Amino acid sequence: MDALVPVPPSSPAPGAVHLPGWLSLDEQRRLVSACRRWAAGPVPLRHTRLPRGGVMSVRTVCLGWHWQPYRYTRTADDVNGRRVAELPEWLAEMGRRALAAAYGESAAREYDPDTALVNFYDAGARMGMHQDKDERSDAPVVSLSIGDTCVFRFGNTESRGRPYTDIELASGDLFVFGGPSRFAYHGVTKVFPGTGDAATGMASGRLNLTLRVTGLTDGNP
Numbered sequence: 731m732d733a734l735v736p737v738p739p740s741s742p743a744p745g746a747v748h749l750p751g752w753l754s755l756d757e758q759r760r761l762v763s764a765c766r767r768w769a770a771g772p773v774p775l776r777h778t779r780l781p782r783g784g785v786m787s788v789r790t791v792c793l794g795w796h797w798q799p800y801r802y803t804r805t806a807d808d809v810n811g812r813r814v815a816e817l818p819e820w821l822a823e824m825g826r827r828a829l830a831a832a833y834g835e836s837a838a839r840e841y842d843p844d845t846a847l848v849n850f851y852d853a854g855a856r857m858g859m860h861q862d863k864d865e866r867s868d869a870p871v872v873s874l875s876i877g878d879t880c881v882f883r884f885g886n887t888e889s890r891g892r893p894y895t896d897i898e899l900a901s902g903d904l905f906v907f908g909g910p911s912r913f914a915y916h917g918v919t920k921v922f923p924g925t926g927d928a929a930t931g932m933a934s935g936r937l938n939l940t941l942r943v944t945g946l947t948d949g950n951p
């Protein structure tokens with residue numbers, strides 16, 4: 731839903747940029763229908779199993795490389811063993827445009843994400859404070875949000891605790907974290923049900939895509 735008063739761009743920490751409303755409604759619709767296809771297979775949307783036996787409350791499907799705690803593989807060995815869907819070129823291009831918007835054209839030219847994690851949050855889903863550190867690359871992470879607004883907690887590189895900044899990520903928002911913030915702890919503390927716009931194609935819930943560079947090659951997984 732468009733904010734009555736537009737939320738201005740902000741930078742909660744060096745290298746971290748929030749650009750509210752960056753995606754057009756058409757782009758959000760395109761992403762929602764693509765995510766619906768990816769959620770159906772070859773690897774289904776599922777609650778990721780954690781090593782100690784728990785499961786994550788969000789449901790996830792991956793593109794390009796499959797993430798499971800705490801590594802990337804080409805096949806979803808903890809789900810159905812199938813190879814994950816390719817990350818399409820148009821999505822990598824969207825990642826470059828996102829970086830250009832956040833950091834400027836020169837930073838964007840070299841950016842070539844090879845994996846995307848698609849997370850679906852229902853009203854009760856959360857994500858605890860964590861670092862994205864299973865990638866062997868310090869290239870920025872591009873995060874796109876669609877549907878219900880959430881509270882995204884963006885912290886520091888030292889610990890899960892303070893200092894952190896709570897930011898509302900709404901439908902269409904872009905958040906990029908790279909440079910000194912690339913390995914900052916972050917998480918989702920709350921989702922506000924019913925705040926999304928059904929015109930995106932999402933009747934309820936929140937969708938988040940993170941584009942990343944794994945730094946992996948098939949010969950050297």
Ligand SMILES: O=C(O)CCC(=O)C(=O)O
Nearest residue numbers: 847849862882918938940
């Ligand atoms: O849902 C979000 O905004 C963040 C997702 C995230 O941190 C992750 O997938 O690692």
Ligand SMILES: [Fe+2]
Nearest residue numbers: 860861862916
């Ligand atoms: Fe993350």
